[in-house]
Amino acid sequence: MSVLRRFTNLFRRSAIDRDIADELQSHIDLRIESNLASGMSPAEARREALLRFGNPAITKERVTASDATLSFAGMTRDIRYAARQIRSSPGFAITAILTLALGIGANVIVFGVLNAMILHPLSIHEPERLMELANERPGDDNQSYPDFLDYRSRNSTFSDMAAYRMGAVGLSSAGSAQITWEFEVSTNYFDMLGIQPQVGRFFHANDDHGPNSAPYIVLSDTLWHNRFDADPRIIGTTVDLNKHPYTILGVAPKDFHGTELFFWPEFWMPMINEEQVEGYNFLTRRGNHGIFVIGMLKPGVNERQAQDNLVVVAHQMTRENPTTDDKLVVRLVKPGLLGDTLGGPAKMFLAALMGLALLVLVAACVNLAGVFAARSADRSRELAIRLSIGSSRWRILRQLLTEAVLVSLMGGLLGTLLAIVMLRVLTHWQPISEYPIHVTVVADANTYILALLLSFAAGILPGLLPARQVWRTEVTDAMKSGSASARVLRRFTVRDILLGIQIALCALLVTASLVAVRGLGRSLHAPFGFVPQGVMIAQTDLHMAGYSDESALPVQRRMIDAASQIPGVTGVGVVNSLPLSGGGSNWSVYKEGTADFRPSNSIMSPRAYQVSPGYLVAAHTSIISGRDFNWDDGPGKPQVAIVNSTFAHKMCGDRPAVGLHFLGGDKTRYEIVGVVENGKYEMLTEDSSPAMFFPTAQSPDAFTNLIVRSNLPSAEIASTLNRTLTSIDYNLPFNLRSWNDRLSLVLFPARIATAALGVMGLLAAMLAVTGIFGMAAYTVSRRLRELGIRIALGALRGQLVRAALARPFLVLVSGSLAGLILGVLASRLLAALVYEASPRDPLVLLGAVTAMVLIGLVATWIPARRALSINPAQLLRQD
């Protein structure tokens, strides 16, 4: 009721004013009347009544106040007043708003990404019921197709399960083939997810009649638009996938991009047809883990129950297939980030980034608190005057707070706008052009709520600081000019401490970003076990041109021969999958003579590469002992292998490995003919891990990376290579790229981390500059008179600058030191984020110190100039 009345009061403001005036007047009139009745003269009656009443203006103000206390009317008045105050000091307002905009903007961006990656689900119906089956070891989240069928048929907690897998095929429709990214999915995929086509139809579970029985594809909206001009008549027509005809069934809805958050397929095809397209069959191989399995929980079943159920199923499977399903332990994770492969590290990184963003915001708040404190110190006289003419402290405080909140909301608004623009850019950004990777981050309600909350918090906390001052203001002291302020300036104030904290935070962030940049630089020059500089790679899958693994070998040999003929080429070789490029597989190896081929009995699971003779030389992988392959290592000859030194050391310690034998998982006996240096195979951050190489002639593979080392400019070798390869097979789609470009995927996380840390560092540096500048400028302006007197008394320039800027400088130095120490202490955290990150690196320390000195110089330059250019005569004359 009373809230309603207050609210209506807002609109009845003038009516209420009149009502109060009328009431007070009627009181006076009534007293005059009774005075007259008691026999006074009219003049006397009036005089007595007015005297008794006291100051009618004050009474009226107080009555109005008790009506308006906590009312909206008071608030709008405060807001109008605050807006006037802000307008009257644009310098202060711009500093404060920009500071906050940076802090809040950074937070909104990071939160937006966090929201999109972790909090935001896939765009399907009831996403919370969708789970993915991962294995016990984090990062190993693939299942085999037979295992998938068993999980699906034997569990009792999922309403359905589907499988998917990403791949690239050559898709041709009336013309040449283009490499196109697809999802191979189980036929129930769309039905399980509850997705409806926008045009045509999807394939269903009843389209599955065994291997290669469902030659259908479903287009994504993007592919439909880009390749088929969104023509609905293409439904029912056929296209060629790696030379096999497939019928286009339909088009997926515009907002459905598959079940990976960042990897968007261009079309979907049934997984049962994979052999036809890919040339080898994994559908019946229980030991071949290459697919992702997702399942829809039955309503009312929770994650725990489902996982327990699947563990029981997995035990059963291990009992039935002791070799291939050895130690099968299943674990449920949220789908969308390649299982937990991406999810784990990305979450950690984003959490750390969010922490940094909050630090930036704290720095911004501290900065803001300093600005507000300086401002209210400047206004102490105004505040004192208002206190002395009867304004209550609470009222003044409310006004200051209103001002702070208004500034912070404006800063928050600006920051959010900036963040939305940045997020838009991020959404349209395709970080690695050859992969269909999309980072979709759309600011949603959560993001806006966060921005609003942050703005309020960021405004109220710094706004509270001047409150202390308002409470302490001694009216008489403050009214006296000059003298008091000079005394106060000698001591270290809350403002200095705040600035010190802020500089420490800034130094910490600057150190962190330098560490990250250094780490990235180092990881680019770390020993990879090959030298990517000067190498051009032609990548293709000969299945796309209709070859099988076996028939691909002569073509690969022709490619090698042709490329070797190009003048300027110094080395040529073929490898099935490039190290450090996301692909490849690990094979278990066993001791010679063993009969137990369960994975748990293996010596190790090295990375396996199938390479042609000349590959190791062309890649500059140095051979430590033994020999390279030659074309005589072919079928019918003894099976041979080259291993890296970690492999050699693991298998036979310090004995020479060349000439020894080991067994593969299929019981084949391999002879080691050479040992090569170690390298990086999966990640830059991995410890040295075993690897082995087999000759392509003995284990052929149609996946082809033709690596060509030359001293030609990359554009020239690329065009020559293009002509050469096209002349071998016109229909072969291939990708030409330098090896350094190819490494972009593996360096992507490090690059992102470095960019993010760099931006945070930059933000922090900007905040530090504004903070120190604000303080130095403030100190100089408060002491203009004093400095003028010093000049008049003959102070030297050096003395003057020291007098004016000693304190900001001292704060800068102590803050920077604290920040650097914190940065060194936080080294472990940084090392987890960035490869080879070490803040003990002298270059980083030097860089951080230089950065802080530069920041200090930039920030104090203008105030110092101002202090030096004081004209004492002019200054002493005014005021």
Added chain:
Amino acid sequence: MAKNDLQGTLDLLVLKTLDQNGVLHGYGIVLHIQSASNDLLRVEEGSLYPALHRMEQSGWISSEWSMTETNRRAKYYKLTPQGRRQLEAAQESFDQLVRGVRAVLRFA
């Protein structure tokens, strides 16, 4: 401990006055308190009107413009049921205060 202060006392006086007299304007309240206290208590207009408006905002009393016997417009106040409850509470609390203060004074 009885929670009380001077403002609370004024509220109590006003509420009690309205309880005894039904409907009164501000001037009437001043006169009543003055005469009922044998001229011991004199309510300042500067305090009375803010108090009246505050109590109205709190819903303890309600107001209405009306004519005096001498045909003058005046704003009349009366207790609301909520105000009556508040009066009881304030009276109780004041009694406690008085008993407390008396006890302390007698102690010496």
